[in-house]
Amino acid sequence: MKLLSRSILSLGPPRPPLLSLSFPSFSLFHTIPPVPNPPPPHHPSIESFSHLCLHGPLPAAMAVMASLQAHGLRADPISYSHLIKLCLNHGSIDDARLIHHHLSSDGHCPKLFLSNTLVGMYVKFGLLDEARKVFDQMPERNVVSWTTMISALTNLEQKEEALMLLLEMQRDGIRPNMYTFSSILRACMALRTLWSIHCCIIKFGLESDVFVRSSLIDIYSKFGDLEHGYRVFSEMVTRDLVVWNSIIGGFAQSGDGYRAVDLFMQMKRAGFLANQGTLTSVLRACTGMVLLEMGKQVHVHVLKYERDLILDNALLDMYCKCGSLEEADALFQRMPERDVISWSTMISGLAQNGRSLDSLRLFESMKVIGPIPNYITIVGVLFACSHAGLVEEGRYYFRSMQKLFGIEPGREHYGCMVDLLGRAGKLEEAVKFIHDMNFKPDSVIWRTLLGACRVHRNVNLAAYAAKEILKLEPGDEGTYILLSNIYADSRQWSDVEQVRKAMRDRGVRKEPGRSWLEVGKQIHVFIVGDMSHPQMDIIVKELNRLVGRITELGYVPNTDFVLHDLGQEQKEESLQYHSEKLAIAFGIMNSTMGKPIRIMKNLRICGDCHAFAKLVAKTEDKAIIIRDPVRFHQFQDGVCSCGDYW
C-alpha cells in the first residue's frame, strides 16, 4: 500500500478527492461528477507501465521500468508479475534478472508474493541455483514458496533434497497442500516412502483431491503396486480423464494389458472421450499382449484425431510387436513426420521379427536421410546383428558407434555384444568381453551368457554364469530352471537333483508355461497341464490330428525337453500339453483364411514346440507367429524366421 500511494501521488498535479465525507449532499448512490483530465505526465506513468506489462511489447515495458527506477518509483506487484510472465514468454533471462534487480534495489526483499514469482521464474528458466538463492533469502515463506522449490527439485530428479524440504517445511509450521503432495509423490524412491507420504496425505485430509489421486495412482503403478493404485481409483466418486488415463496407463505398463483394455471400455461406457494419452496407453496394452485386432480398432479411433507423432510411433510399435510388419511398414511410409523414435522402433521391430538384414538396410538409409541415431537405435542395430549371427557387422557397429555418432557404449550395447558372441558360439570371447567391460556385470549380462551356454552345451561355463546370477538375485527361478536344463541336456542327473533341492530349500517355484491368443474379441489363455478350457475335448482332438499329420512328415517328439522340466508333476507337463501346442491347436480350429495365428508366451519356446510349430505351419498352410519374452518366431512353410537360432 505504501508503494501504491507513493506512486499515485507522483503522477503529476494532485487530483481533487473523489469522495469527500465533508461534502454533505454526496453519497455513494449519486453519480460521481466527472474528473477533469489530468495533463499528460512528464514522469513515467504507472498506468502505462501496467498496460505494457500486461500486453507488451516487452522492450517498451522494460524501458518504462528503467525510467520508473530512475525516478525512484515502484509499480504494483501484479504488474511486475505480469512483466515476469512476459519475460518467460519471450525467454528473456537478462530482462528477468533486471526485474529481479529492480525489485530488490532498495535493499529490501520483495514482498512474499513477488518473491514467490521470482523463485518460480528462475525455476522455469532452469536456473535452480538462483531460485534457491531467492528462496533462502526470503524472510518469510508460505506454502507456495516451499511447493515451488519442492516441485523444481523433484523435476530435476533431486528427490532426496525435495523430501528433505518437505520435512523442513513442516518444521517451519507450514502445512503442505494438494499442490505440494502431487509434486512430492514423484520424489518417492521406494514403495515404503510412498506409503508414508500416502499416510500424510490422508492425515492432512487431502486424499480426495483429483490431482493428488492421479499422482498416487501413477506412482503406485510405477512401483508395480497396482493393488493400491486401483484402490485409490475405485474409491473415487468423480473421475476425470487424467485419472482414467493414470489407471489405464498403470495396468498397461505393469503388463496387465487385459485390465487396461477392460478399463478403457469402462471409460468409454462412462462417457469419456479418449485423448492421446489414453490411446497411447491402450496401444501399449495391445502391444504387450499382442492384441492385433484390438490394436487395429484403436488405430481406427486414432484416425479420428489430428495426426500425431507420438500416436503414430505407438501404432508403429504395436504393429511391429504384433508381428504385422506389412502394416508397420505401410504406416512408416505414410507418416508425414518421423523422428528418431520412429526409425528406432522400425529397426528394432524388423530385427525382432527375424528380418535382421532389412533392419540393417533401414539403418543404413537412416544414416543418409533420417535423424541422427541415438543410444536406443544402436541397441536395435546390435540386436539385429546378434539375432542373425552377423558377428563381424556387430563388431563393426560396436566399435564405430562412438566415433560415428558420439555414443558411448552402455550396458545394453555390451549385453548385445555378449549375446552376439555367445550365440555364435564364441563363448570364451564373450566371457572376455564381460571382464573387459567398464561396468560391473549385472544379472542381465550373465543371463545372456547362460542362455548361450545352453545353446552350445557348455556346462562348466553355464554353472559359472548361473552362480554369478544367483549371487546378484538369489531367488531367481529362471536361472535355476535354465541351469537344471543344461545339466539335464548333458544328462548330469545328480547335478539336476542338486539344483532342484536348492530350489526346494529356497522355496523357489517354477512359473508355469502360459500361452494366449485373441479369438473373437476374447483372450484365451492356456497353461501347461491345465485342461480347464471349456472346449478342451475338441482342442485335444485337434492336437492329436495335427500330431498325426506332422508325424507323416517325420516329426518325432524330442523327449529331451521333457526331461528338462522341473515341475512337481512331470506327467502334468508332458510334452504334448505344453501351452503353446494347445494354443496352436485352438488357433488352427478358429483361424480365419489368410490371417496368421498370433500367440504370446510368458516363457521361451521349447525346442520341441518350435519343431512342432514349423511342421504345423507347413501342413496346415498357415502362418503362425509366437512371441516369447525375448523375440518373435514367424513360422511359415516349415521354417521359422529365427532360422532356428534363438
Added chain:
DNA sequence: GACCACCAGA
C-alpha cells in the same frame, strides 16, 4: 496474483 497429475522406441 504464485505451486499439481496421465501417453511413444531397448
